[in-house]
Amino acid sequence: MSFGLHYLHTMIRVKDLDRALEFFNLLGLKEKRRKDVEAGRFTLVFLGDEITEAEVELTYNWDQTEEYTGGRNFGHLAYKVDNIYQLCDHLQKNGVDILRPPRDGHMAFIKSPDGISIELLQKGDALAPQEPWASMENQGSW
């Protein structure tokens, strides 16, 4: 039986919308549309890449004062990238910690300001090992 299921988005909650947007913009995700809901006192922002259809929906509750916590049932969002070293360099220069550096030229992990783990994967074959990544140690958790 087919119900024509069609993946639309993954929703995450963000405490500070500007900070979250700055982070996702560094990755190259762009705002596609936004909805301010005065009655419910929240804003929804949909972010997309230039290639795939599925989006990330940011929910910003205007009156949220506490940090959002993470759980273990949700793992991460994963993205392929053209050149994992270039992206990690760009992220690091803009203050994002590379928690699991791409020592293998293949995989890295970072976290959003709200603790959402994000996996970055090199498109195609792994790149040749390259400093400073090859000898960079893990930090934190992801």
Next chain:
Amino acid sequence: MSFGLHYLHTMIRVKDLDRALEFFNLLGLKEKRRKDVEAGRFTLVFLGDEITEAEVELTYNWDQTEEYTGGRNFGHLAYKVDNIYQLCDHLQKNGVDILRPPRDGHMAFIKSPDGISIELLQKGDALAPQEPWASMENQGSW
């Protein structure tokens, strides 16, 4: 600057792989590929719909004994469906609770066995209100 970001998947952890697969199969998601990693004692299963490219990755750790808990930073996975009433009927007949019934012919929420919230949205315009959904109350949280 573009890094060619390309959404691959959302990873979730599942305590009981068979139970999780049964749930996602009811939705119409199909297993695309599987990787058993004996050394790390885990299995990865990638699930896709027939329309979009982004997948759901299930991580099954063989030695996990406790239920996975949820957090607030992750919200939900969202899918469009051809007919929200038919899918909710199919789910309910197979033991899935419709936590937020599609009273408006537009939106419903369910949860996976591991507590991952899933939003179902009617494609195109909302359907006309229809029983038993129109008068069905919410239950639990999502």
